[in-house]
Amino acid sequence: MALRSPSSLWLYLLSVGVVREYGYLLAEPADRGIVSKGLGSFAILALLPLVRMLAPKSRMVLLVLAWWGFHAIQTMICSAAYYVE
Numbered sequence: 001m002a003l004r005s006p007s008s009l010w011l012y013l014l015s016v017g018v019v020r021e022y023g024y025l026l027a028e029p030a031d032r033g034i035v036s037k038g039l040g041s042f043a044i045l046a047l048l049p050l051v052r053m054l055a056p057k058s059r060m061v062l063l064v065l066a067w068w069g070f071h072a073i074q075t076m077i078c079s080a081a082y083y084v085e
Contacts, residue, residue, distance in 0.1 A: 020042070042076060052065055
């Protein structure tokens, strides 16, 4: 991940935040809740590599990141399945 320079880091964080906070507006009004939930999970998954890169290297940190990732993937899959249905 090439996010070591401050300019690329702030742009990455801003992009994730904008997609998370405003991406649901592209969906139909009836679907915005489930789309927002899926985008929240996307934001978590997008930030996990950054946290992994910056956090101290420990087994417990990796365990928590794996748990967050697993939960976010589950939420994204369920949101997508509900949205398609």
